[in-house]
Amino acid sequence: MSPILEVTGINKTFGAVTAAKDINVSVANDEIIGIIGANGAGKTTFVNMVTGWLEPTTGSIKFDGRDITGMAPRRITRLGISRSFQVAQVFSTATVFDNLMIALGIAETTSILSALRPLRRAGLEQRADLLLKRYRIDDYRDAVASTLPQGVRKLLDIAMAMVSEPRILLLDEPTSGISVEEKFDLMDIVMSALKEEGVTVLFVEHDMEIVERYVDRVLAFYQGEIICDAPPSEALIDPKVIEFVIGDEPQGQMMREKAALHTGSGETSDA
Ligand SMILES: Nc1ncnc2c1ncn2[C@@H]1O[C@H](COP(=O)(O)OP(=O)(O)OP(=O)(O)O)[C@@H](O)[C@H]1O
Ligand SMILES: [Mg+2]
Numbered sequence: 001m002s003p004i005l006e007v008t009g010i011n012k013t014f015g016a017v018t019a020a021k022d023i024n025v026s027v028a029n030d031e032i033i034g035i036i037g038a039n040g041a042g043k044t045t046f047v048n049m050v051t052g053w054l055e056p057t058t059g060s061i062k063f064d065g066r067d068i069t070g071m072a073p074r075r076i077t078r079l080g081i082s083r084s085f086q087v088a089q090v091f092s093t094a095t096v097f098d099n100l101m102i103a104l105g106i107a108e109t110t111s112i113l114s115a116l117r118p119l120r121r122a123g124l125e126q127r128a129d130l131l132l133k134r135y136r137i138d139d140y141r142d143a144v145a146s147t148l149p150q151g152v153r154k155l156l157d158i159a160m161a162m163v164s165e166p167r168i169l170l171l172d173e174p175t176s177g178i179s180v181e182e183k184f185d186l187m188d189i190v191m192s193a194l195k196e197e198g199v200t201v202l203f204v205e206h207d208m209e210i211v212e213r214y215v216d217r218v219l220a221f222y223q224g225e226i227i228c229d230a231p232p233s234e235a236l237i238d239p240k241v242i243e244f245v246i247g248d249e250p251q252g253q254m255m256r257e258k259a260a261l262h263t264g265s266g267e268t269s270d271a
Pocket of ligand 1: 014017018019037038039040041042043044045046086
């Protein structure tokens with residue numbers, strides 16, 4: 001089957017900084033991909049380029065066979081690629097329900113002309129209620145967003161990214177700011193909701209236990225390059241990944257021990 005997303009030879013430089021270096025990735029429909037890498041490795045830059053927030057210096061990005069390189073974010077969203085941000089982007093003075101209605105209204109407005117037509121309010125309300133249930137935030141329907149617990153805020157942000165019914169969703173650190181105890185509950189909700197929606201997912205994650213549990217495939221970034229592209233069973237024991245990615249993360253020691261067991265080296269030191 002032809003890939004839903006095809007990234008070919010993209011590079012991005014900011015002055016002297018190389019944030020992306022010859023990145024080549026082909027994503028199949030329905031894949032769940034984890035993007036890992038230390039701070040500054042180029043993960044957000046990659047997400048920004050695929051979603052149109054940054055234009056690659058060179059290279060091309062194809063979505064469903066169509067060249068989307070350099071297209072504006074709104075146009076890319078309309079075609080079927082949506083995203084969430086590292087910091088949840090919700091309207092803090094509006095209620096959860098109204099946040100969804102605003103996002104649905106924006107998604108509905110695809111041209112100047114359609115903006116003049118009355119929105120199909122009943123249809124949008126139904127969709128908002130379905131999203132509230134699917135992302136398990138219906139108890140917070142009438143709560144003002146600024147008062148939400150961090151986990152609910154994250155779920156709302158992801159539900160809002162799904163209003164346009166994208167075929168690809170990119171999440172930039174969906175579990176950042178969430179306590180270790182709450183992370184798995186949050187990801188269980190997110191992943192089962194996204195599975196119901198049948199969307200291809202790429203998410204940036206620092207927690208290797210989350211990566212191990214939820215993804216089919218790992219893209220490991222280091223200094224703007226992809227240093228490993230493999231299933232988690234291989235990627236999380238890859239020596240380069242351990243040295244340049246996992247070593248800096250909270251579970252680095254545990255993962256190094258696992259890798260040592262796997263290779264039988266018995267080497268678990270930080271050396
Ligand atoms: N708009 C920008 N202008 C200049 N430099 C930038 C810009 N965006 C990113 N960079 C640089 O590009 C590199 C990659 O940054 P990026 O934000 O993609 O990293 P990241 O992997 O998402 O890191 P983190 O885990 O901290 O979110 C860094 O050196 C960063 O400082
Ligand atoms: Mg980032």
